Amino acid sequence: MNRLLVVDGTALTFRAFFAIRGLSDRQGRPSGALHGYLASLLRALDDYEPDFIAVAWDLPKPTFRHKLLSSYKANREELDEDLIAQFPWVREVTELLGLPSFDQEGFEADDLLASLAVQGEEAGLEVLLLTSDKDLAQVVTEKVLQCPPPKGNEPGLEMGPKEIKAKHGVPPNQMCDWQAMVGDSSDNIAGLPGVGPKKATLLLEKYGNLDAILTRGPKEEKGKLAENLVTYAEQVRKALDLVTLRTDLKVGKPTELTPFARDEAALQDFLQDHDLTSISRRLEKKQPNILDIEPVQTNLFENSKEAHAEAHQEAGDYKLVDSPEALATLRDSLNSSEGFAFDTETTSVDPMQANLVGMSFSWKEGEAFYLPLNLEEKLTGPNNEDPVDFIKPALEDPLIPKTGQNIKYDLQVMARHGVAMQGIKFDTMIAHFLVHPDEQHNLDALSLRYLNLHKVPTSSLLGRGKDSITMDQVPIDRVREYAGEDADATWRLAPPLREELAEHELEDLMNDLEIPLLPVLARMEQEGVAVDPDRLKSLSETLNARIEDLAAIIYELAGEEFNLNSPKQVGPILFETLKVQDEAGLSPPGKTKTGGWRTNAPTLEKYAGVPAVDALLEHRSVSKLLSGFVKALPQFVHPETGRIHTSFNQAIAATGRLSSSDPNLQNIPIRSAEGRRIREAFIPREIGWSLVSADYSQVELRLLAHFSKDPALCTAFAEGADIHARTAALVAGIPEKDVTSEERARAKAVNFGILYGMGSQRLARELGISISEAKTFIEHWFAALPMVRKWLDTTLEQAEEKGETRTLLGRRRSVPGLGSSDGRVAAFSKNMAVNSPIQGSAADLIKIAMLRVDRRIHQESLRARMIIQVHDELVFDCPDSELSALESLVREEMEGAYSLEVPLVVDIGKGSDWAQAH
Numbered sequence: 001m002n003r004l005l006v007v008d009g010t011a012l013t014f015r016a017f018f019a020i021r022g023l024s025d026r027q028g029r030p031s032g033a034l035h036g037y038l039a040s041l042l043r044a045l046d047d048y049e050p051d052f053i054a055v056a057w058d059l060p061k062p063t064f065r066h067k068l069l070s071s072y073k074a075n076r077e078e079l080d081e082d083l084i085a086q087f088p089w090v091r092e093v094t095e096l097l098g099l100p101s102f103d104q105e106g107f108e109a110d111d112l113l114a115s116l117a118v119q120g121e122e123a124g125l126e127v128l129l130l131t132s133d134k135d136l137a138q139v140v141t142e143k144v145l146q147c148p149p150p151k152g153n154e155p156g157l158e159m160g161p162k163e164i165k166a167k168h169g170v171p172p173n174q175m176c177d178w179q180a181m182v183g184d185s186s187d188n189i190a191g192l193p194g195v196g197p198k199k200a201t202l203l204l205e206k207y208g209n210l211d212a213i214l215t216r217g218p219k220e221e222k223g224k225l226a227e228n229l230v231t232y233a234e235q236v237r238k239a240l241d242l243v244t245l246r247t248d249l250k251v252g253k254p255t256e257l258t259p260f261a262r263d264e265a266a267l268q269d270f271l272q273d274h275d276l277t278s279i280s281r282r283l284e285k286k287q288p289n290i291l292d293i294e295p296v297q298t299n300l301f302e303n304s305k306e307a308h309a310e311a312h313q314e315a316g317d318y319k320l321v322d323s324p325e326a327l328a329t330l331r332d333s334l335n336s337s338e339g340f341a342f343d344t345e346t347t348s349v350d351p352m353q354a355n356l357v358g359m360s361f362s363w364k365e366g367e368a369f370y371l372p373l374n375l376e377e378k379l380t381g382p383n384n385e386d387p388v389d390f391i392k393p394a395l396e397d398p399l400i401p402k403t404g405q406n407i408k409y410d411l412q413v414m415a416r417h418g419v420a421m422q423g424i425k426f427d428t429m430i431a432h433f434l435v436h437p438d439e440q441h442n443l444d445a446l447s448l449r450y451l452n453l454h455k456v457p458t459s460s461l462l463g464r465g466k467d468s469i470t471m472d473q474v475p476i477d478r479v480r481e482y483a484g485e486d487a488d489a490t491w492r493l494a495p496p497l498r499e500e501l502a503e504h505e506l507e508d509l510m511n512d513l514e515i516p517l518l519p520v521l522a523r524m525e526q527e528g529v530a531v532d533p534d535r536l537k538s539l540s541e542t543l544n545a546r547i548e549d550l551a552a553i554i555y556e557l558a559g560e561e562f563n564l565n566s567p568k569q570v571g572p573i574l575f576e577t578l579k580v581q582d583e584a585g586l587s588p589p590g591k592t593k594t595g596g597w598r599t600n601a602p603t604l605e606k607y608a609g610v611p612a613v614d615a616l617l618e619h620r621s622v623s624k625l626l627s628g629f630v631k632a633l634p635q636f637v638h639p640e641t642g643r644i645h646t647s648f649n650q651a652i653a654a655t656g657r658l659s660s661s662d663p664n665l666q667n668i669p670i671r672s673a674e675g676r677r678i679r680e681a682f683i684p685r686e687i688g689w690s691l692v693s694a695d696y697s698q699v700e701l702r703l704l705a706h707f708s709k710d711p712a713l714c715t716a717f718a719e720g721a722d723i724h725a726r727t728a729a730l731v732a733g734i735p736e737k738d739v740t741s742e743e744r745a746r747a748k749a750v751n752f753g754i755l756y757g758m759g760s761q762r763l764a765r766e767l768g769i770s771i772s773e774a775k776t777f778i779e780h781w782f783a784a785l786p787m788v789r790k791w792l793d794t795t796l797e798q799a800e801e802k803g804e805t806r807t808l809l810g811r812r813r814s815v816p817g818l819g820s821s822d823g824r825v826a827a828f829s830k831n832m833a834v835n836s837p838i839q840g841s842a843a844d845l846i847k848i849a850m851l852r853v854d855r856r857i858h859q860e861s862l863r864a865r866m867i868i869q870v871h872d873e874l875v876f877d878c879p880d881s882e883l884s885a886l887e888s889l890v891r892e893e894m895e896g897a898y899s900l901e902v903p904l905v906v907d908i909g910k911g912s913d914w915a916q917a918h
Helices: 009-019 032-048 064-068 081-096 109-122 134-139 161-168 172-182 197-207 210-220 223-231 233-243 264-273 277-286 305-312 324-336 387-396 407-416 428-435 443-451 458-462 476-503 507-527 533-558 567-577 580-584 601-605 611-630 673-679 699-708 711-718 723-732 741-756 760-767 771-784 786-802 823-859 880-895
Strands: 003-008 052-056 126-130 144-146 317-320 340-346 356-364 367-372 402-404 424-427 529-531 647-649 659-661 689-696 804-806 812-814 865-870 873-879 906-911
Touching (some): 003 009, 003 032, 003 109, 009 052, 009 081, 032 081, 032 277, 052 109, 064 233, 109 126, 109 134, 134 144, 172 197, 172 210, 172 233, 197 210, 210 223, 210 233, 264 277, 324 367, 324 387, 340 407, 340 476, 356 407, 367 476, 402 476, 407 424, 424 476, 424 507, 428 443, 428 476, 428 507, 443 476, 476 507, 507 647, 507 865, 529 533, 529 873, 533 611, 533 673, 567 580, 580 611, 601 611, 689 880, 699 741, 699 786, 699 823, 711 723, 711 786, 723 741, 723 771, 741 760, 741 771, 741 823, 771 786, 786 804, 786 823, 804 823, 812 823, 823 873, 823 880, 880 906
Parallel strands (some): 003 052, 126 144, 317 367, 402 424
Antiparallel strands (some): 356 367, 689 873, 804 812
C-alpha cells in the first residue's frame, strides 16, 4: 500500500526550536529551529519512505475558532524573537526542497492534516501524521497512523487505535468528546469543571459519547458533577466544536502530492548561507532515497506514450536543427524576428566550466527549435560555417529582444564561446522574483503555476548522484524535447509576468535596474578575483598552531585531555570539574532534555572572562574559520584562470539584496583578526595592480533618516557627526563630549537593532543589562528621535492597509500577518514591514551605483574592473596608474546614486589585498 506522509510544519518548527535553543550561524542569526526542523523532516523521509508527502502550516490570521471563541489561544505567552525570525526560513527551505505545502485562510494546520488524512485514506493510501499533537488522535484509524517525531536516536513510533487508547484512555472515535470535557488550557478552551482526563475516560466508558453524558448524566450522576453537567452543558458543546477538526477542506488529490522539481543551486545556496553543512552532506549522502519520491503507478497505462503526454503535457512542436538548410532557416528566422526566448544546454551548472551542448529558441507559443552541437556528423552552415558563428549576429544584435530564464547563466556560457549577447530585455526568473520575492522562481515551479505545465524533470535525463551523466551524453532527441520545452515555456511565461509587473508598478524597476544589471554581474563573475595560495597555506598553518595551543591551554586547565567537540565531555569538565559558573559568579546553565549541560556558544558567552571558557570559544571560532574558509576557498579556484568566480544572485534574498554563492563571499568574517586575515588572501590579478574597496557609510541609518526626516538624525549626518555618540548624547541629555564608551555602545546597538525589530529582551542580552534597563533605554531613544517613531507607525499602518511595503524604487515585499491574533506572527510581520524598506532601499542604492560605475568605467576606457559586491561594498581590481581616476569616478557615481535627505558618503580604500583595501 502506498504511503502519504503529512507533516505538521508549524509544530515541527516549534519542537525544533525548544529542542535546540541558542544555536546560531556565522552571521549571528538564530538557526536551531531551522536545523532541527530539517533534521526531523529528513529523518522522517528516510524512516517512512513515503510515496507522497504534504506539509501543513498555520496562517497568521484568525480562524473560524476565533469566531466561536474570541479568547481562543489568548493566554499564550509571547514567542521568543529568535523563533519568530526562523519561521520564514523554514517555509523557504520547504519550498526549496520541492515539498507540497498547504495553508488555508480561516483554518489551522491541524484541520489540513485531518483533511489530508481522511481524504488520503479514502484514496486507498496509508497515511502517516508526523505530529505529536493529541488533537490529531481523533482521525487515527488502522490506515491513518500518528507518528510523533522521535527524540534523538529513539526509534520512531507509529500509533494506531490501540496505541491511542493506551496513551489517552479512549479510542480515536471518542477523543473529541474526551477533549471537550477535559478542555485545553494551552488553547484557552474551558471544558467541564471538575472533570479531568481520568474522569472523562470513566464517563465515556459508562455513557459512550458526550451527547449521552449531557443528556443522561444530570439524572444519573450525583452532587456537583450532576450540577455542572447542566450548568456548563453549552460550554462543553462549544468546546466540542472547537476541538473537532475539519476533514472536508479542499486539498486536491492525495495521489498527486509528489515533490516538484527543485532548484538544486538555490537549495545549496540557502543551506550554505545558513551554515547547514551537515544537512547538505546528508542530502548528498542519502540521495536518491531521500527526497527522490517518484510518482507511483496509478493506472495501467503509466508507462505508455499517452500517460507520458498527460504527465508532461508536451504538445509542442519542437524541431531539431540538424542540417545546413535548417540552420540557415533558423538564422533567417532569428534575424527577422521581433524577439525570441533563448536557452542553452551545457555540461555543468557552473558557467565558467560548462561546455555548450546546444541552444534552443522559441518565438511562438508551442513551437521551438533545438540546435545541437554534438551531432555525430558535425553540423555547419551552407558554406561550412561554425553553427555558433553562423547565428552570432542575431544573438549580438541589440535591436532583437531576448527573453530568458536566469539568462545571466546563458550570457556567460555564450561569452566563453565567443558571443557577446546583447538585447537582453526580459528574464522570467527575475520578473517573478520582483512580483513574488518570497516564492520559488525556478522554471519548473513557474511553468506549473502559470501554464499548468509539468515540465520534463532534469533528473529524468541526467539521473542523480554518482550515476548521473551530463547533457552531451543524453540522446539528442530527448534533449530536443527537454530544451524545446524550456524555451517554449520561457516564451509563454513572459506575457503573464509582464502583466503582473505592470499591475504592481514594477516595470521601471525591472527595465531600468534589474535587467541592465544582468550583464554587469555576468562580467564580474567572469572576471573573478585572484587568491594567494601561499597566504592561505600560511594562514592554515597559523590557525592549526593556534588550535593546538588553545587545546593545550584547555587541557592544562582541566587537568585532563578530552574531546573538545563533544558536548557530553565538555559540559562536565566546565561545570563540574572546573566549576566555571563559580568563577564567573553566575548560576550554572540549564541542561538539555537528555540531561547534559548546555555548551552552545550563547550559553558559554555568559561565562566569558573565565580562561577555560574563553579558550574554548576561541578554539571553536578558529576551527570554524579553518574548515569553513581557509581550507574551502582553494576548492573554488578555477583551473584555467586561477581565480575564484563567485555567483551573484539577484533572485534569492527577498529584500532585493544580492547574495553570492560558490563561494559565499558575504560570509567571510571581518570582525576577528583571523577573519580579516582571510581577506588578505584576496589579491590583485597581477603586479602593478591594487584592490580598491568602496563602502557606503552607515547607509541603513542614512535611509532611516531619509524616510523619517527626523531633524536630529538629519542634522547629525549633515554635520558628519559620530552618529552613535550623537544619539547617545540625545538620549542621555548630555553634551556629546561627555558620552562614555558604554553609552555609545548602547546607542549603537539600538541604532542598528531598531531596523531589525530589536526589543528589550534582545538588547538586554546583547549588552548584559536587565530587561527593565533595556526597555527604559529604548523608550528614551524614541523620545529623543520622535520622527523615527512616527515613521515606524506610519509604515506599519500602510503595510497593514496595503499588505506590502515598498522601497525607494518601488520594490515590493508582501507583509502578511500584521493583524494576526497570533503574537509570534504579528511580531515577525512587524519586523519585516520596518526592515524591508530599509534593506530593500539599500539594495536599490548599491545596484544603481553598480550600473553608474560600470557605465563610467567603460565610457572612460579604464582597464579597472568591478569584481565583488558584498553588502554595501564594491571591490575593484585596478591598475596602479588608474587608482586616482577610479577613486574619483567611484566616489562621484556612488555618492550621486540617489538624492536623499542626507548625504550619501562612501569610504574608499586601496591596497595589495582586500583586507588592506577595506
